Amino acid sequence: xxxxxxxxxxxxxxxPSVILQNIETFGxxxxxxEENITPESAAPFIRxxxxxxxxxxxxxxxxxxxxxxDRGVTHEIVRHRIASYSQESTRYxxxxxxxxxxxxxxxKPCFWTEDSIAYSLWKKQMQSAETCYLALIEAGATPEQARxxxxxxxxxxxxVTMNLREWRHFFQLRTSKRxxxxxxxxxxxxxxxxxxxxxPIFEDICYEFSD
Numbered sequence: 560x561x562x563x564x565x566x567x568x569x570x571x572x573x574x575p576s577v578i579l580q581n582i583e584t585f586g587x588x589x590x591x592x593e594e595n596i597t598p599e600s601a602a603p604f605i606r607x608x609x610x611x612x613x614x615x616x617x618x619x620x621x622x623x624x625x626x627x628x629d630r631g632v633t634h635e636i637v638r639h640r641i642a643s644y645s646q647e648s649t650r651y652x653x654x655x656x657x658x659x660x661x662x663x664x665x666x667k668p669c670f671w672t673e674d675s676i677a678y679s680l681w682k683k684q685m686q687s688a689e690t691c692y693l694a695l696i697e698a699g700a701t702p703e704q705a706r707x708x709x710x711x712x713x714x715x716x717x718x719v720t721m722n723l724r725e726w727r728h729f730f731q732l733r734t735s736k737r738x739x740x741x742x743x744x745x746x747x748x749x750x751x752x753x754x755x756x757x758x759p760i761f762e763d764i765c766y767e768f769s770d
Contacts, residue, residue: 560689561664562682563714565628565745570718575757578620579605582723586616605759617723617760624719624749629666631711632741635733641725646717649706655696663689664714669744685712723760726753734766 579601586608587593595604608616626636637644654663665685671678688710695705721729730753732738733746747766754761 560662560686561660561714562667562685563627563664564667565626565632565741567627567745567749568625569749569752569756570623570625573622573756576601578723578757579759582617582620585619586613589613589616602759609759609763614724614727617727618725619722621720621722622726622753625716626719626745626749627666627714627716628745629712629741630709630715632666632739632745633715633717634711635739635742636717636719639721639725639729641721643720644717647715649709649713649715650703653696653702655693661693663692663709665710665712666714666741668712668741670740681712685710688713723757727761727764730761730764730766734764736767 583596583601583604584593586604587596605617608614626633633646637646652659655661663685668678668681671681688708691708692705695708696702730746730750733742734750735743738746743766747768750761750764750766754764
């Protein structure tokens, strides 16, 4: 049994300058102000249109992210409808095979410390799930049958592609204090990275860390 922390990776080596220049080019069609494009005009133009609520323009550009988290978190991620997803399948992945280390991998819950009774109980239950899963496979069950006993804490990988407007919506919801702690554990650092990558698109989205 392996226990790991969640992680993410922005894919495709996106070029921030190209993305911002494209958005400006597309957006200025609305105002027929293409003559105002300069090497430095994209960022202030985008900030103005977002401040005015003209967010449809940023739908023309997208970002893809690989997220490693537990299946409970992906159940929430895929509720965002304007997106494309490719997720590790428990129907076809046989975790008793060598490429998975002949074991299950779980995501460490961020809300319990390792010396707590709750964490000890959780870890015991994950070990039990692994033992049962491997026994089912050994008894002839297929992965799609054995997966019925797998918990939300099972590690999964998901590729998420959203246009930039939907990413804004995602962060506005999923970094909120009302969001699930494990969802925020992924969403907040991902937002921070996107704010560094594309400040004019994401810099106005605020969040609060938990108490």
